Amino acid sequence: MRHVLAACIIAALAAGLVAVTANEFYLRILFSACVYLLCALGMNVLLGYAGQKSLGQAGLFGAGAYSVALLTTSLDMNPWLALVLAVAISAVFGVLIAAPSLRVRGPALAMVTLAFGIVVEKVVTEASDVFGGAMGIYAIKPLTIGGVPLSMAQWVWLGIALCLGIHLLLRNLLTGRFGRAFLSLQADEIAAGAVGVPVLRFKVLAFVIAAATCGLAGALVAQQNQYINSDFITFNLSIFILLVVLFGGSGSLVGPLLGAVTLTLLSAVLARWSWIERFANGALLLFALYAMPKGLAGVLSGVFGKIAGPKAAAEIRPPADVPLPTRPAIVVDGPLLQADDVCKSYGGVRPAHNIGARLMPGDIHALIGPNGAGKSTLINMLSGVVRADAGRIAFLGADLKHATMHAICHRGIARTFQNLRLFRELSVLDNVLLGQHARMSNGFLSSLFGLPRARREEARARQRAGAILDFLGLSHLAEAPAGSLAYGLQRRVELARALATEPRLLLLDEPAAGLNPQETAELGDLLLRVRAQGITILLVEHHMDLVMRISDHVIVLDYGEKISEGTPALVQSDPRVMAAYLGTDVEEMAPASSHAVAGLA
Amino acid sequence: MLATWLQALVSGLAIGGVYALIALSFSITFTTTKTLNFSQGEFIGVGAFLGVAVLYLLSGQDEGAALAPGASAGFNYPLAAIAVGAAVGVIGILLFITAVRPFAGKPGMSWVMSTIGFGIILQSIGLAIWGPAPVNLPSPFGDDVIRIAGAGVRPQEILVLVVAIVLMIGLDLLLRRTRMGKAMRAVANNPSVAALMGINVSAVMIGAFALSSALAGIGGLLVAPIASASIFMGLGIALKAFSGAIVGGLDNPRGCIFGGFALGLLEASVALWQAQWREIVIFLLIILVLAIRPQGLFGARTLDKV
Amino acid sequence: MRSPHQPTRRATLAGAATLLSAPFIFRSAHAAEDIKLGFNGDLSASPSAQSGRAAVVGIQAAMADLAREGGVLGRPLTLTIRDDLSQPPKSIQNMSDLIDNEKVVAVFGPTNSGNALAWKHIPNQKHIPVMGCIGSATDITKGTGGDNYMFRVGSVDRIQVVTLMGYAKKNPRSGKIGFLTETTGYGQGGLKDLQEVAQAQGLTPAANEKFNVNDTDMTSQLSKLKSAGVETALVWAQGTPIGQLMRSMDKIGYFPTVLTSWAADNLSFMNAAGPQLAEKPIFLRTVSETRSPRQQALFDRVRPNIDADSAFSFAVHGYDGTMLLARAIQQAGSTDGAKLREALENLNGSYEGFAKTYDHPFSRTQHDALGAADQRWTCWRDGKLAAYSDDIVASLKPEDFKG
DSSP, X not given: OHHHHHXXXXXXXXXXXXXXXXXXXXXXXXXXXXXXXXXXXXXXXXXXXXXXXXSOHHHHHHXXXXXXXXXXXXXXXXXHHHHHHHHHHHHHHHHHHHHHHTTOOHHHHHHHHHHHHHHHHHHHHHOHHHHOGGGXXXXXXXXXETTEEOOHHHHHHHHHHHHHHHHHHHHHXXXXXXXXHXXXXXXXXXXXXXXXXXXXXXXXXXXXXXXXXXXXXXXXXXXXXXXXXXGGSOHHHHHHHHHHHHHXXXXXXXXXXXXXXXXXXXXXXXXXXXXXXXXXXXXXXXXXHHHOTXXXXXXXXXXXXXXXXXXXXXXXXXXXXXXXXXXXXXXXXXXXXXXXXXEEEETTEEEEEEEEEEEOTTOEEXXXXXXXXXXXXXXXXXXXXXXXXXXXXEETTEEOTTOOHHHHHHHTEEEOOTTOOOOTTSBXXXXXXXXXXXXXXXXXXXXXXXXXXXXXXXXXXXXXXXXXXXXXXXXXXXXXXXXXXXXXXXXXXXXXXXXXXXOSEEEEESTTTTOOHHHHHHXXXXXXXXXXXXXXXXXXXXXXXXXXXXXXXXXXXXXXXXXXXXXXXXXXXXXHHHIIIIISOHHHHHHHOHHXXXXXX | OHHHHHHHHHHHHHHHHHHHHHHHHHHHHHHHHSOOOTTHHHHHHHHHHHHHHHHHHHHTXXXXXXXXXXXXXXXXXXXXXXXXXXXXXXXXXHHIIIIITTTTTSTTOHHHHHHHHHXXXXXXXXXXXXXXXXXOOOOTTOSOOEEETTEEEOHHHHHHHHHHHHHHHHHHHHHHHSHHHHHHHHHHHOXXXXXXXTOOHHHHHHHHXXXXXXXXXXXXXXXXXXXXXXTTHHHHHHHHHHHHHHHHOTTOHHHHHHHHHXXXXXXXXXXXXXXXXXXXXXXXXXXXXXXXXXXOSSOOOOOOOO | OOOSXXXXXXXXXXXXXXXXXXXXXXXXXXXXXXXXXXXXXXXXXXXXHHHHHHHHHHHHHHHHHHHHTXXXXXXXXXXXXXXXXXXXXXXXXXXXXXXXXXXXXXXXXXXXXXXXXXXTHHHHHHTOOXXXXXXXXXXGGOOOSSOOOEEEOSOOHHHHHHHHHHHHHHOTTOSSEEEEEESSHHHHHHHHHHHHHHHHTTXXXXXXXXXXXXXXXXXXXXXXXXXXXXXXXXXXXXXXXXXXHHHHHHHHTOOOEEEEOGGGGSHHHHHHHOTTGGGSOBEEESSOSSOOHHHHHHHHHHGGGSSOGGGHHHHHHXXXXXXXXXXXXXXXXXXXXXXXXHHHHTOOSEEEOSSOEEESOOOSSOOBSOOGGGOEEEEEETTEEEEOOOHHHHHOOGGGOOO
């Protein structure tokens, strides 16, 4: 609530300033600040949260500006209605720019967004019959109140009100389920999918939010000025919008405000020496990134904020004996998951060949085999990270062949990763809350408007996350950034995140890798406790003593084929298993684990 | 009609040669450092102006008047090319140290913004020194049109194509046959392993940026007699070269060269239809290509190891 | 060409220095005294910036001359300069800065026509006269209902087009005409004029092609003109692209009669086209290359401060515009915008300027001081601008200028 109050006070002060300012030039500067702030608010969601760089925001600014221009001139539409429609049209353009951006990453993503900006710029320049080209469109209807066009002061008030409103709405969105989901995209798309975040949908959503606010800004500029031409829509504008976000502090809620106000004022002050302004913008772009990677907001919070550096306590507290949040129990007749004749090959390499497996509910299953046997590939296929080339995977009777990662997570399969895919910058609690993503039911609108449902869901998720942290003995580390923890703790946080999806089946890819013997033993106890909560487990593991101690059922793979399965004792005595481990590839086996040999012997 | 098509082919090849050269320059830094210079356009413009300055010096002309047609004759132009290559190469090293190294390899691609920032600074300095107006740079082989089966071509356009092809073949050999090329590819493949092999990774990366920037500078010098030297001349070229590189596959130097030429020819053929829709058609096509093949036509598909 | 007028130059520099510091030091002290004028246009960012700088030089020269005569209404004039970098948002902000913040009584500019269109509603609403001296788009001075505060002493696309079209119509070679325009505001504004005037004079273009301002190869567009049988090409573009156009004509060996916008007088055109090809096009300027002694004196005086000989016409426009404005202030006896507009529209007496002698230059409906009669046929000869004349030019009469 303090944040809302502060935002309202800042807005009220700005509005008061407008009331006492007679100088229209100052009002115009304030209006520009509002316009860039609007652009930056949406861009911050896209860049700061979802982590997508767009170099084509000018195109969306243009979409909004030209929409109001054409709607109010050619169609003679009411200016307020046109403004609303312009935002909607820009949002549609946001989908257009997002669609090709979904598959590309890195420089190619920059290229796609850049190309989009250029196409819009060129279309409004060349299709002069429609868009007036560089000669522009005149007589755009300004917003009116009772038929009277807004005065300059009223424009600024409107700008401030819109900024305040959008800021508060986006804050609702970003501080809860949606904000975490956006952040997870930026950190690791695969992990995001694995915890149930629909990656594509959230990427599109981030593009659409950025498009809508940029379009709104463009529409306001066109209506205030009653004129727009193609020279307004330039690559420099796209860069400036990015600069505002980066300089202010990308990923921070106050960043856009700081960036927009500072840079607009700077530009106004430097207007007398305009060539310096360009130089200054370049220098800011270069050195702001370097000297203050978190922007002005980062610097300010460093100065005023508490020195936040929660000491990463090394030990695990004794776990509390609380029940895990789980899905309602169901009676499964037969296997929980059944895979038949699953195949996968990459060129000549064939990590899976006609593998079949039946995972019985309530059991701990272990998947073992020498390196390169295809264990991780099988886990990846079961969790939807890679698609099987052939075969059938049925979970609770439903085919998973074409299901996406997040859909599989929704059905109740969770996983951890061999090489740890935590959201390192996020706190332990946020990591676990992201696990709850798919278990929360508050949608976009209820989150945006902070409706009771969203608050209720958030509270429930926090309470459940707390229970999970208690269960694992991690509660005291809830606020620490996940990446700052010791390795063994990070493994445990990843387990907590997977448990937060409330799975029926938990896939663990080498959960004991890198753990010392004591930690490994503790992990064994923990997994038994998880099983006791009714959760079925499939783990890939090299630590044979662990496998033999806790497993109910062991599957052995070698060169992509299943060579044995059964109870630990049965598998242990299978000569083919001995051959696979000892006979063919002793050198490779040697470093894997001395326990393995001990366990098998 | 045939002459028109031939003319388009010649025009497309000439401008395509420049695109290919700059596209290759993107590929050189991308394969070694996984970064590239988003302000390559400014480097092209600066290269052209530095060339003008060197030619003034070499021909002993007064700064007041435009360069005489003979200013580029003889050894002047090649000397200017060497000087420009060296000078812009040094700027490239500066770029690497200030704008790329702090951000390379870190998530978030901050180097996109920092190289753009570097370019804005370079452009405003260039504007302060040389002003916004275009400046003439004579071609070393004169300006008379050569006719080939009804199509006209200027000596400089042939020179651009020849020099671009020679440079590209040379670099291709360099990358594939020499120790230095092997070192570059090793760094591209895995910097930490390359370092273990005793390769000076930092030096290779600096070298890649110097080479890439030098190519941009020389590209500017080559184009200047056709387009006039201007601080803004490079933007369009770099953008299309970048498109060519992305379409060809940034991690595949030969793919980039192909992409550059393809873009030049495409541009010329779209111009036969409606010249002003050229950019729109090209960039829409690029968006389409990337939506279907995100790694480019000849790029290697990168797999996320899970 | 060393200037014999060093004092003037120094005065100009001192003036510029004062201007920069004025907002901070002298603002309150001199606000009541000075008559503040503003300039808003591109001085650094685009290739046309040299025209903007030349106009400022002309304005400052006129202000220096006025100061020698004791100012206007006994008050000194000052010029507040804002560079808009050719960006419309910046230009709009500058306009507000000058009018609302600096409280100037009139504004000169802009350099690029598109920017005038972006802000012309501001001076019209605030009743501040604007004196254009560079941007030539026809629409700049066109009224939009209500009082019009946009004036211009300078080239006007429409007037040039009408004159050139008159030539095209009489050209015995011109079986067919074709348009070639650049896709900037300048080029497309010109295209609109070309199309309307062609219609008014009963001509139909056989081809209408466009090119980008940065294009270096226009052979495909020219091939279309050639195959359409165009023998008179009307070109509306900036200097460099017109130069590239000539080079492309050379490539495909196609040389129609080329009538271009006045941007061909820019040195950048000569540089791009080269001295031989530069001699092909014919265009119109407001200041003849055969300078009167009086014009020559001004030329010698301002030349050291402008970037190229050809930019002299902008200095002339700036000078004459300032003088006309000063006379209007004198006549109105006040710096009030509405009264100034009245005075400009009903200027008494005649003033011998450097472009021409102005006799009632503006009226309520006519806000352009220079008209068809003030156009000078020009071309390039031996790398220098020269007056152009041929039989057709000689035979042109006022009634040929329709549209």
